[in-house]
Amino acid sequence: MTKPLNVGIIGYGFMGRTHSNAYRKVRNFFDVPYEPVLKTICGLEEKEAKAFAERWGYQSYTTDWHKVIDDKSIDVVDICVPNNRHAEIAIAAAKAGKAICCEKPLALNAAEGEEMVKAVEKAGVANLVSFNYRRVPAVTLAKLLIDEGRLGRIFHYRANFLQDWTISSKVPQGGMGTWRLDVKAAGSGVTGDLLAHCIDTAMWQNGPITTVCGMTETFVKERMHTETGKVEPVGIDDACMFFCRFGNGSLGNFESTRYARGHKALYTFEINGEHASIAWDLHDLHRLSYFDHRDESIVRGWRSIHVTDGDMPYMGHWWVPGLQIGYEHAFVHQTADFLGNLAKGKPTSPTFREALATQYVCDAVLASAKNGKWEKVKSKSASRKAT
Numbered sequence: 001m002t003k004p005l006n007v008g009i010i011g012y013g014f015m016g017r018t019h020s021n022a023y024r025k026v027r028n029f030f031d032v033p034y035e036p037v038l039k040t041i042c043g044l045e046e047k048e049a050k051a052f053a054e055r056w057g058y059q060s061y062t063t064d065w066h067k068v069i070d071d072k073s074i075d076v077v078d079i080c081v082p083n084n085r086h087a088e089i090a091i092a093a094a095k096a097g098k099a100i101c102c103e104k105p106l107a108l109n110a111a112e113g114e115e116m117v118k119a120v121e122k123a124g125v126a127n128l129v130s131f132n133y134r135r136v137p138a139v140t141l142a143k144l145l146i147d148e149g150r151l152g153r154i155f156h157y158r159a160n161f162l163q164d165w166t167i168s169s170k171v172p173q174g175g176m177g178t179w180r181l182d183v184k185a186a187g188s189g190v191t192g193d194l195l196a197h198c199i200d201t202a203m204w205q206n207g208p209i210t211t212v213c214g215m216t217e218t219f220v221k222e223r224m225h226t227e228t229g230k231v232e233p234v235g236i237d238d239a240c241m242f243f244c245r246f247g248n249g250s251l252g253n254f255e256s257t258r259y260a261r262g263h264k265a266l267y268t269f270e271i272n273g274e275h276a277s278i279a280w281d282l283h284d285l286h287r288l289s290y291f292d293h294r295d296e297s298i299v300r301g302w303r304s305i306h307v308t309d310g311d312m313p314y315m316g317h318w319w320v321p322g323l324q325i326g327y328e329h330a331f332v333h334q335t336a337d338f339l340g341n342l343a344k345g346k347p348t349s350p351t352f353r354e355a356l357a358t359q360y361v362c363d364a365v366l367a368s369a370k371n372g373k374w375e376k377v378k379s380k381s382a383s384r385k386a387t
């Protein structure tokens with residue numbers, strides 16, 4: 001018997017669409033114990049909220065997020081708004097006893113993140129941060145291969161997340177679409193927006209990052225602010241690079257920028273171990289590159305694993321071997337895991353507490369970029385093992 005689960009999504013933008021799509025599709029492909037009901041969509045503009053509700057089949061819409069929290073019939077609050085709204089909405093949702101899915105990064109900074117962790121743990125509500133790339137099957141497979149020990153001792157972890165959409169100085173800061181350039185709305189630039197993904201995946205696969213040394217740059221120093229109409233200083237990092245040490249002794253190097261002409265969303269990682277290496281590229285997200293030095297020398301080489309077989313992570317739920325899936329599906333997997341665990345009263349990874357660890361790394365990288373010194377990363381272990 002599946003029970004209805006009433007969902008209220010706050011934010012009908014890019015992520016509002018990926019999450020709505022996931023709630024709608026999840027039961028078609030996964031045996032989840034709930035029937036998600038798209039109850040309320042919330043966003044800033046009434047006309048757009050109404051149009052979104054009609055297109056996606058929401059029962060109601062609102063421009064006031066408090067109404068989603070106050071609605072006793074809503075079971076899950078799903079937060080898809082700019083970063084500066086995550087904390088207040090999540091804390092209110094926790095107090096109201098809602099299960100919460102919150103978009104990444106957890107918060108503007110670790111201090112805010114700590115308050116969010118406190119709130120969800122005090123209320124005892126289910127909580128998940130949407131670091132969706134963990135649930136791309138090839139990325140999940142990489143984690144399984146590492147956990148099986150196939151790579152042996154890990155020496156290097158390197159990751160890039162490259163874009164090119166803010167090169168023009170005419171791109172404004174603030175407001176719809178460009179809130180990511182406004183430090184008050186975003187908290188930081190590429191560090192919290194893009195590197196947070198790379199850091200989450202890296203620590204999930206390779207364990208905690210302990211020390212960092214970072215460098216940031218803001219190439220365009222002033223931009224017109226959409227809300228004030230004035231040219232104002234830019235407070236975000238346009239580019240960020242950092243070196244780090246992991247607790248397991250391996251070395252990391254991470255780079256992110258919105259100034260890599262020709263790259264729209266090039267997220268790549270490579271992990272080098274004693275016996276084997278793994279590489280992944282978001283542009284070919286259904287493939288995993290794997291090199292195993294233990295192979296016979298005459299056939300040894302990088303292999304490109306097409307992650308489509310039924311025994312590969314999540315793939316048994318989709319089509320037939322050889323047919324691949326794409327970007328949206330990671331959100332369906334996330335929703336399937338979240339609903340499955342919710343029914344069992346089990347946490348789903350990454351919880352707010354686990355995402356706080358990523359926030360600590362981001363904060364340490366930004367501090368290091370400012371003071372030019374290596375920074376120790378604050379650590380707090382997860383209280384319960386989440387899956």
Ligand SMILES: NC(=O)c1ccc[n+]([C@@H]2O[C@H](COP(=O)([O-])OP(=O)(O)OC[C@H]3O[C@@H](n4cnc5c(N)ncnc54)[C@H](O)[C@@H]3O)[C@@H](O)[C@H]2O)c1
Pocket residue numbers: 010011012013014015016042043044045063064065079080081082083085103104105130131132176177193
């Ligand atoms: N997991 C990922 O890969 C990924 C990708 C993109 C964005 N994100 C994250 O998702 C969040 C949203 O990003 P987006 O790209 O969807 O943004 P967006 O600009 O496309 O949409 C933001 C939405 O928030 C709504 N909103 C803003 N302030 C509000 C308020 N006070 N009350 C109610 N609604 C409000 C807007 O109406 C809009 O619908 C951010 O935290 C971002 O970092 C995650």
